[in-house]
Amino acid sequence: MVISAMKANSENFIRPLANFPRSMWGDRFLAFSLDKSELKIYAKATEEPKEEVKRLINDQTIDPNAKLSLIYSVYRLGLRYLFIEEIDSQLHKLFKDLTMEDYEETTLYTMSINFHVFRQHGYKVSCDVFKKFKDYSSGKFKDDIKSDVRGILSLYEAAQLSIHGESILDEALVFAKAQLTSVVDTLESDLVQQVKHALIIPSYRGVQMIEARLYFANYREECCKYNSLQKLANAHFNYLQLLQKEELRIVTQWAKDMEFQIITPYARDRVPELYLWTLAIYLEPHYSQGRIMVTKIAQLITVFNDTYDAYATIHELRLLTDAVNRWELSAIDQLPDNIKPLYKALLDTYADFEEQLSKEGRASRVHTSKRTFQELARGYHQEAEWRHNLQVPSFDDYIENGLITSTYNVFSVSFLMGMGDIVNEEVVAWYESHPKILKALDLLGRLYNDVTSFKFERQRAQKQITSVDAYMNTFGVEENEAVDEIKKMLENAWKDINEECLKPTKFSMEILSIFLNLARMTDFVYRYMDTFTFPEKSIAEYITLLFVGPVAM
Incomplete structure (x- = not known):
């Protein structure tokens, strides 16, 4: 059922629509057609210079x-x-x-x-x-x-x-x-x-894929020092660009087929930006399946976030949270018609993941991701209850819940889900113990977002509570002091992440890089403003660099 009402049918309630900017990409990336022979040519072109660089x-x-x-x-x-x-x-x-x-x-x-x-x-x-x-x-x-x-x-x-x-x-x-x-x-x-x-x-x-392209363009002296390195980089970039454009086409088509613009027209339409987010975490070609899966999860997180923050009534959110906690198709009957398609999209997408990974003996990874999504829904619901009750929580209470609503628990476990056999039971147990690097990442995700978007959130029809508001209320300080203190927390979180990546480490850098790269993407997106919500300010330039423009020779 298409959502068209500004008012909820069940109560005299003006929906807190945020009027997010529309996507600037439309169906642009659907037009791409992968030429596999061209992909093979670039793959072949990497072989000789790769051996020379190894030497x-x-x-x-x-x-x-x-x-x-x-x-x-x-x-x-x-x-x-x-x-x-x-x-x-x-x-x-x-x-x-x-x-x-x-x-x-x-x-x-x-x-x-x-x-x-x-x-x-x-x-x-x-x-x-x-x-x-x-x-x-x-x-x-x-x-x-x-x-x-x-x-x-x-x-x-x-x-x-x-x-x-x-x-x-x-x-x-x-x-x-x-x-x-x-x-x-x-x-x-x-x-x-x-x-x-x-x-x-x-x-x-920075985002490694973007930094790599800019290094190739702006550090010509260093890149030209070894001819084999320059040749390898050029062929590698061209190979990756073809592969990435195909992955972007796949997730764009999936979002179109799921009809998100129809069932959640109030939500941010940001599929290319979400794909860039997953590419920032792992750029290696062998993680293609993981990037596609996590982009789908990121899309679900986005529309759920906007449903909780910028659309649904508190009654609808209570029903939706209960349904997500139950995670069964029969729970759809308790939902209002305007929320049912979103809930079904969640269940269907995760069912597809289970079908895919069960063939590889990794279905349990999907269950872990599912549990973190349920936790996220509860976190979103808690924020909604605070807003509904006009309550500003203490800073500690806000952070405890905010570590969940940062979304990075869902993201990081989902990225691990897409990594294959390298993620064994020992890695999962370590992750579920919520190690220091994950705590620092969650804090970064919540505070970076808040410190660059709190003024926008205050202007919303239904004022959103951020860590800035909670800090000011708890400690009785002015806005500038609250922002300065939160920025100090951000730098301390970065130091925690850096420290956790120094030897000896419990696991390889391939595992730890998931958390490090998520922190990098967070910094990239929220360093100056919320460029995910307003991508035309910055992210659009880099999407064009990676997926539209040619590789600079």
Whole structure:
């Protein structure tokens, strides 16, 4: 049944419609037709340069600094997954033989790149390596490095990997950002693009697929240093673009077939943006099934979120929450006609997942995702009850529920669901213990969203409660102070995530990267404003880069 009423039939209630901006893409991505022969050509074109890059990584005659610079470029280009064993082997040897004396004569640029590479791969290089660049009398960074823009830029990027207690990296971040900001308008060529983008979002906190494409375009000197690396990156980007456009076509067609624009016309229509979200978590081709599945889950989360926040009455939400908790088709009978299609879409989609994964002996992963979705519905319902009762919860109560409504519990377990045999029972048990990295991720997801959207939420027909409101109410502070304190919590959560990715870790980086990449996507989307709700401000540019425009040669 098409929802057309602004008022609920059962009560005199003006629905709190948010009037979200419409999708700017329409059916654009449905027109794509995958040419498998072209896909094979690009796959073939990666083979020879891939072997040559592997040889370079393993080459014992290459200077350690040059080796680390090569590994840095491989990572920045999104190619690490092709050389995991080779890179880990080389880094293990280099780190084992590393001494502080090795860096006595090293430049700021080289030092920062090496620090970045080791930290990025879980090796805890001491931040003391940067002490040599500080003036002992003043305690400030030396004046003679201020003219080294490439070095300052690399320091700025490296400082993003700081953990708790590393004050020198906190100082480096402030120093480097101020220096780059002061000189950016005087720079030329690739360097100006490198600095401008890093000031918008550092590469470590960016979306890996986007960062890879921008590195290829803006770091031409580094990419051209090895011809085989340049050839591999170019063929790899073209291969991935074809595969990704096909996946985007599939999920766009699915959303169209599910008729979300008809059954939930009040909700945000953001399928390409949601697909980008899943691509940000894992770009590897072998996770194609996972990306498609999680994009579907993300679409369900979006329409459920908007149903709870921007459409349904409290009575309808109580019925819907009870039905989701029951998770059975017979529960549909208790729902009003305007909510039934949404509930059926949820059940049908998860039934399809169970059918797919039961053939692989992984149906239990679907059940875990289902449980987290039920928990999410309860969290959304709690927020709705607070709004209905005109109640502002305490900050602690808000955060306890907000860790659920951040949606990242559903997202992370669903991404694990799509990873295949690498996710065994031990991984699932660890995940269900709610480890520190997951808690930090949930906090990021909730607070980032709130701190950039609270003013918009206050303007809604039915005022939405955010962590900013709860903090102000609980601690009796002004808005600016509440925002500042929440931003400090965000940076502390980032340090928690960085810390949890350092060796020794319980599981491989392939598992931990799910949480790290979700944090990156959160930063990317909410750093300045809610660019998911208003994608034309930023995300549209990157969707065009990845799925519309050609790969730059």
